[in-house]
Amino acid sequence: MSRLNKFILFRILWRSNTTVPDEPKKSLFQKLVDHFKNVASDYKDVAIETAKDMKERPIKSGIYISLLTTSVVLWKTNPGEKEYHARLTESVTDLMLVGERIRNPESVAKINQLSSLANDGKLRCYNIGICSLMCLKSHGPEVKLYSSTCKYINPHWTEFYKTIVDVGIFGKWIKLEESMKDFDINPGEWNEDGQPNPNFKFFNSSLVSWDMKLK
Structure with missing residues (x-):
């Protein structure tokens, strides 16, 4: 056996006999x-x-x-479904506190439509994080007709934008706020020259006027 082989064998035997001290175990x-x-x-x-x-x-x-x-x-500040129905109820209350002669017909018509849809359960809210979408459904949650359960006759997802009723962002619902703009001003009550309109008629077809009538 050559000296080189002896040296290599000695190194192997020395390393095998050398023990590495164990590290101290750490507590949890x-x-x-x-x-x-x-x-x-x-x-x-x-x-x-x-x-x-x-x-x-x-x-x-x-x-x-x-x-x-x-x-x-x-x-x-993303508003949800509760905020929408709360604002809708507040809008109905605001219209009830205004006399029929000075209510804005457009505001009344829009709030009546939204109130009817909400009562029928045809409004559904989609929360997408940075904003919310209030969409129109063809049927209420209690309706179990074939047309409401069959996915093949439901509107395609590409037509989803057509069902959007309102958009909620920065703590407000845009369309609902626009509907209540100048709700206490009836443009048909006065002429352009500021004189009363002799052809002005009451706007009686309203869902929010029943408890305001005096008997």
Whole structure:
């Protein structure tokens, strides 16, 4: 056996007899401390890199921050189905407190239509995070007709936009708010010159006038 082979054999035998001291076992508390330290270190590195990138690209960072802030505000102020029905009830109450002569006919007609649909259960709310969609259904939840349960005769998803009744965003329902604009002004009561309209008639076909009539 050559000297080189003897040296290699000696090294192998020496390593096999050498024992590595065992590391001391850590307690559960110490493991948790080490884990949170590693997590904090990772977040610190990410924050440092993000701050450095923001300084190098201020315009890009400003756009990202604006989009993130807007998304958070939209999500926090997104109105839901309860807010819609509450606002609709409030609109009906507002119209009831206004005399029939000065109610806006367009507001009355629109609120009557929405109230009728809500009473029949034909309104359905879809919450998509940053806004909500109030959509029209062909049947109420209690109707179990074939036309309401068969998926093959229901409207295609590409026609979904046709069923949208209102859009809720920034804490308000757009169409509902537009319907109540100038609800206490009847444009037919006066002429363009400011004089009373002699041909003016009451708008009696209203669902919200029954309890306002004096007997």
